[in-house]
Amino acid sequence: MEPNKKIRKDGKTNVRNDSFYEYSPRYEETLEQAIENKFLTPSKFSLEIENIVSIEKMNYIDAICYYCETNNLDIESITKLISKPLKERIKWDAIRLNFMKKTSRAKLPL
Numbered sequence: 001m002e003p004n005k006k007i008r009k010d011g012k013t014n015v016r017n018d019s020f021y022e023y024s025p026r027y028e029e030t031l032e033q034a035i036e037n038k039f040l041t042p043s044k045f046s047l048e049i050e051n052i053v054s055i056e057k058m059n060y061i062d063a064i065c066y067y068c069e070t071n072n073l074d075i076e077s078i079t080k081l082i083s084k085p086l087k088e089r090i091k092w093d094a095i096r097l098n099f100m101k102k103t104s105r106a107k108l109p110l
Helices: 025-038 042-056 060-070 075-081 084-096
Strands: 005-007 013-015
Touching: 042 060, 042 075, 042 084, 060 075, 060 084
Parallel strands: none
Antiparallel strands: 005 013
């Protein structure tokens, strides 16, 4: 008997398709797309916040709070989703709203 063939209980043989297990760039692309569509990434999160800011005419701090409320997310859980450009925009909003001093050493607690 060949190694790729298996005999079932009814006497028929199954042939294993090894080509399914081989590396496929298309399979890799679809897997990455599925993961990105299912999970929230920093770039996707930033785009969502940018859309909220432009449509709802909010500042970035309020937009993040609004996003967390509408999607039932805990605010502390999104710290890893904040990209560096978004963090700079939040810092600029905080300075503008007098939540932070205008020093160059001001750091966000993220």
